[in-house]
Amino acid sequence: xxxxxxxxxxxxxxxxxxxxxxxxxxxxxxxxxxxxxxxxxxxxxxxxxxxxxxxxxxxxxxxxxxxxxxxxxxxxxxxxxxxxxxxxxxxxxxxxxxxxxxxxxxxxxxxxxxxxxxxxxxxxxxxxxxxxxxxxxxxxxxxxxxxxxxxxxxxxxxxxxxxxxxxxxxxxxxxxxxxxxxxxxxxxxxxxxxxxxxxxxxxxxxxxxxxxxxxxxxxxxxxxxxxxxxxxxxxxxxxxxxxxxxxxxxxxxxxxxxxxxxxxxxxxxxxxxxxxxxxxxxxxxxxxxxxxxxxxxxxxxxxxxxxxxxxxxxxxxxxxxxxxxxxxxxxxxxxxxxxxxxxxxxxxxxxxxxxxxxxxxxxxxxxxxxxxxxxxxxxxxxxxxxxxxxxxxxxxxxxxxxxxxxxx
Numbered sequence: 001x002x003x004x005x006x007x008x009x010x011x012x013x014x015x016x017x018x019x020x021x022x023x024x025x026x027x028x029x030x031x032x033x034x035x036x037x038x039x040x041x042x043x044x045x046x047x048x049x050x051x052x053x054x055x056x057x058x059x060x061x062x063x064x065x066x067x068x069x070x071x072x073x074x075x076x077x078x079x080x081x082x083x084x085x086x087x088x089x090x091x092x093x094x095x096x097x098x099x100x101x102x103x104x105x106x107x108x109x110x111x112x113x114x115x116x117x118x119x120x121x122x123x124x125x126x127x128x129x130x131x132x133x134x135x136x137x138x139x140x141x142x143x144x145x146x147x148x149x150x151x152x153x154x155x156x157x158x159x160x161x162x163x164x165x166x167x168x169x170x171x172x173x174x175x176x177x178x179x180x181x182x183x184x185x186x187x188x189x190x191x192x193x194x195x196x197x198x199x200x201x202x203x204x205x206x207x208x209x210x211x212x213x214x215x216x217x218x219x220x221x222x223x224x225x226x227x228x229x230x231x232x233x234x235x236x237x238x239x240x241x242x243x244x245x246x247x248x249x250x251x252x253x254x255x256x257x258x259x260x261x262x263x264x265x266x267x268x269x270x271x272x273x274x275x276x277x278x279x280x281x282x283x284x285x286x287x288x289x290x291x292x293x294x295x296x297x298x299x300x301x302x303x304x305x306x307x308x309x310x311x312x313x314x315x316x317x318x319x320x321x322x323x324x325x326x327x328x329x330x331x332x333x334x335x336x337x338x339x340x341x342x343x344x345x346x347x348x349x350x351x352x353x354x355x356x357x358x359x360x361x362x363x364x365x366x367x368x369x370x371x372x373x374x375x376x377x378x379x380x381x382x383x384x385x386x387x388x389x390x391x392x393x394x395x396x397x398x399x400x401x402x403x404x405x406x407x408x
Contacts, residue, residue, distance in 0.1 A: 009056075010059035010108055011103075012104055035100075181201075223386065264329075265283065350381070352381055
């Protein structure tokens with residue numbers, strides 16, 4: 001068999017500075033191994049090196065979400081199929097030892113055997129931007145919480161003059177008062193207490209402004225990436241961002257709604273043995289996505305009539321609240337998967353506003369006819385609020401003749 005006809009499978013063990021690649025043929029024979037720099041030039045050399053052994057069928061990369069992200073994007077851009085490879089088996093590693101070359105060969109054989117089938121995220125669209133902003137927001141929220149907790153702790157131990165002034169204030173007012181302190185120059189405990197409180201209060205205000213700016217940008221990116229998901233019942237910008245990041249820019253890599261539920265830790269896991277047939281709670285998967293499903297379930301249990309009716313019906317069947325929530329999370333995962341892979345069209349706010357203005361209908365008249373809040377309709381038209389059900393009803397009412405308010 002000539003080199004042009006040979007089918008090659010690759011494996012890469014990724015690190016910060018260098019990547020070690022291995023090439024094997026269809027029988028599992030190692031054709032060669034080589035290290036490459038973890039930069040654009042190294043990615044190009046690695047792709048050329050793999051192609052020199054024959055026709056590359058697939059490349060398994062360990063760590064496509066960290067050190068292997070750049071290499072994964074490069075190989076996908078040149079038409080090479082990439083698979084995510086899990087960490088090597090610890091028992092085998094303990095028995096046979098570990099080197100970068102051994103890990104690269106194991107990755108190649110995992111692809112050859114079909115053990116590694118996961119498709120990595122492409123990381124080349126708006127969802128990747130959402131992921132980065134979410135990381136920044138999460139750290140800002142953590143730092144803001146730390147700042148306000150430290151401020152409250154300092155108030156407890158502050159001199160009586162400062163403590164008496166701040167003790168009965170609400171947290172919001174306390175931050176405002178502390179941020180306006182002018183400590184002066186006296187070398188006293190009161191001066192240092194005021195200086196520390198002012199620093200923490202201003203840090204809190206700065207972080208609040210930063211979080212608000214990040215929230216705005218995340219909201220805009222979510223509306224751009226998947227407006228149907230953002231408009232679904234019980235899904236806000238933060239929850240939508242979490243679910244979009246879990247699915248990635250290529251949600252079709254998830255082969256079924258069952259696989260997405262398992263990824264979110266919302267699928268039942270077999271725990272049967274002998275005559276016992278049962279399922280247990282799935283404690284794996286993406287816990288951030290699992291929390292997002294839980295928040296959606298909580299919102300719908302309070303505000304969605306269909307969910308409330310379902311919960312009442314299952315409660316009469318003897319289900320506990322925890323069991324009902326677990327069932328809801330599984331149903332929500334199915335709905336979210338459909339919105340991620342095949343989103344339905346949602347009327348845009350600007351289009352709805354033009355329709356209303358062309359028919360000379362006021363917001364108050366539309367709100368009365370739709371039994372909706374005028375503020376919600378206004379925010380819907382301006383893109384600040386997303387609700388697929390309300391937007392569809394609004395468009396249907398505006399376009400279905402005869403409109404009782406329409407002047408035409």
